[in-house]
Amino acid sequence: MKSFFIATFLLFSVSIFAQTTLDTALNFSVKDTYGNNIILYDLLDEGKIVVVDFFSVA
Incomplete structure (x- = not known):
C-alpha cells in the first residue's frame, strides 16, 4: 500500500x-x-x- 501511494505521488x-503556464494567450488568426x-485579439x-x-x- 505504501508503494502505491509513492507511485501515485510520483506520477502526479x-x-x-508537463506544461508551462502563459500569462496571456498568443495572438493568432485563422480563416473560417x-x-x-x-x-x-479582435x-x-x-x-x-x-x-x-x-x-x-x-
Missing part, C-alpha cells in the same frame, strides 16, 4: 511540470469556412468569450 508530481479572417477586444477546440476527424 511529474505531471505538474466563408473565407473571413478571424483574429483572436474578438477579445470586443468582449467576446473565445473557446478554442482542437479536434480530429479520422
Whole structure:
C-alpha cells in the first residue's frame, strides 16, 4: 500500500511540470469556412468569450 501511494505521488508530481503556464494567450488568426479572417485579439477586444477546440476527424 505504501508503494502505491509513492507511485501515485510520483506520477502526479511529474505531471505538474508537463506544461508551462502563459500569462496571456498568443495572438493568432485563422480563416473560417466563408473565407473571413478571424483574429483572436479582435474578438477579445470586443468582449467576446473565445473557446478554442482542437479536434480530429479520422
